[in-house]
Amino acid sequence: MTCVACSSAIEKGLLSEFKGKGLLNEKSVNVMLLVHKLRITFKKQLASDHNITPETIINEVEDLGFGARLLHKFEQEEGHETERQGASDIREMEFVIKGMTCSSCSSAIERHFTKGGDQESAFPGVESASVSLLTHKATIKFDYGRLKPRQIVEEIEDLGFEAEVFSQATQDVNEIVQAEVAHYRKRMVRCLLWYLPVLFLVWVVPYVSWTKPLMLKVIVWNGNSVYVLLMMGISTYYLLSIGLGYFRSAFQ
Structure with missing residues (x-):
């Protein structure tokens, strides 16, 4: 998948194939473009009646022009919800998450597990x-019989972040926050230092008699002056070095 049109094509293709049989609806098909995953929920009895297996879903996706393989399979027997709930092992655990830079990051992780509160x-x-x-922490309440902490960590890592189960042996969250603060403080200092040559180029070069002809009139490459090439070089450095982390977080 390379774009939203690809994920939409998979959703529409699966719905058109299985919706008429009562197997799927708009809420039971979820294609996640960023992590390249497809999650499908359907009733086991209906799937059995129509001879639908994970391999059937995979073949249908491949017929749409994409590759697919089964990652996880969760089953819940129908008619035994009460017994399963009574025997379920509900636990609440905390996970330390590294790499979040804004509220969009935390919201993306939260939505991935809760789907906006839609049970x-x-x-x-x-x-x-x-x-x-x-606090760089996630508090997740889950059924330990159906889901393990390692799976939750893997899901968070698939979203582009680092994660681990919080415990007494885990590095203190304050230390993690302080380390990230120090990192961004260094980045700010680098920005300020590289802002000085920008100030020189913008406010000094055009108005000083000996720098103006040297920087503006000397053509170096492909019709570009020294002034233009310096501005291009500084801008490129900003994008590829100082600003690279923000671009990476945005795509994640």
């Missing part, structure tokens, strides 16, 4: 999830 399309086994940007 029907929420991540299988997860009852609730809360992500705090300030």
